[in-house]
Amino acid sequence: MSNVILDQISEAVQKGKARDTKELVQKAIAEKIGAKDILDKGLLAAMAIVGKKFKNNEVFVPEVLISARALNMGTAELKPYLAAQGVKPLGKAIICTVKGDLHDIGKNLVRMMLEGVGLEVQDLGVDVAPEKIVEAVKTSDAKVLCLSALLTTTMGAQKDTIDALAAAGVRDKIKIMVGGAPVTEEYAKQIGADAYTSDAASAATAAKLFF
Numbered sequence: 349m350s351n352v353i354l355d356q357i358s359e360a361v362q363k364g365k366a367r368d369t370k371e372l373v374q375k376a377i378a379e380k381i382g383a384k385d386i387l388d389k390g391l392l393a394a395m396a397i398v399g400k401k402f403k404n405n406e407v408f409v410p411e412v413l414i415s416a417r418a419l420n421m422g423t424a425e426l427k428p429y430l431a432a433q434g435v436k437p438l439g440k441a442i443i444c445t446v447k448g449d450l451h452d453i454g455k456n457l458v459r460m461m462l463e464g465v466g467l468e469v470q471d472l473g474v475d476v477a478p479e480k481i482v483e484a485v486k487t488s489d490a491k492v493l494c495l496s497a498l499l500t501t502t503m504g505a506q507k508d509t510i511d512a513l514a515a516a517g518v519r520d521k522i523k524i525m526v527g528g529a530p531v532t533e534e535y536a537k538q539i540g541a542d543a544y545t546s547d548a549a550s551a552a553t554a555a556k557l558f559f
């Protein structure tokens with residue numbers, strides 16, 4: 349039974365049916381299907397299929413965008429269930445997708461998981477230039493900065509950001525975590541990041557250790 353609804357969620361995301369996705373996620377929650385299963389086997393499974401089709405030129409940017417919108421509607425429903433909300437914020441983190449990069453689904457998931465472990469999150473959005481990040485670090489009391497990059501062509505902006513923070517004299521004010529599909533542990537070390545994690549849940553666990 350549960351597989352049926354997870355398949356329906358996947359189908360709704362693939363077709364970009366945002367309202368259906370939201371309703372099906374609500375139905376799955378009511379049927380006591382675990383939030384992580386709904387996320388992994390329904391919502392993200394769909395995006396993996398859409399990603400393959402995108403790569404093979406079977407679907408194009410507009411279709412991917414409407415699927416992304418449906419996926420975001422679904423994850424918004426899951427937010428309270430993915431992790432218990434902390435009552436008093438543990439501390440503050442800044443998150444963004446780096447310059448030149450518009451992908452925000454992974455970033456939003458990381459933000460959600462950080463909030464889930466009790467952190468207050470300042471989200472700077474997507475395509476964020478190093479100068480803007482430097483300004484945010486200077487003016488905020490955040491202890492952790494999370495940089496997301498989804499393209500091999502924008503991974504370099506993670507390094508540019510770390511370099512810009514060093515040049516501005518604020519590199520040691522904050523712990524820098526990097527992630528995103530093309531990013532690796534080795535790359536993270538190479539560019540002088542403090543931590544790399546491959547998924548949103550471990551990003552939250554790792555971030556917590558800095559407080």
Ligand code: B1M
Pocket residue numbers: 392395396398399400402403408409410412413416448449450451452453454455457458494495496497498499500501525526527528529530545546547548549551
């Ligand atoms: Co884009 N895109 N895209 N795209 N897109 C990819 C990434 C790609 C792999 C598709 C492909 O060819 N197979 C490919 C990149 C190739 C490469 O560089 N290696 C690609 C390309 C080429 C492009 C364009 C250049 C296409 C074009 O225009 N010709 C263009 C670039 C635009 C730009 O950014 N300047 C583009 C555009 C788009 C859309 C706008 C259409 C849309 C984004 C919509 C949105 O985000 N609102 C889109 C999408 C949706 C994808 C795919 C299909 C899905 C990405 C996604 O959201 N995955 C993607 C193919 C794929 O991945 N299968 C693809 C789900 C998400 C949960 O995973 O973001 O990896 P992810 O996040 C994970 C982890 O990486 C980690 O946690 C998350 C899960 O737990 N994580 C972090 C992420 N950030 C972290 C930060 C941390 C820690 C962990 O900080 C500490």
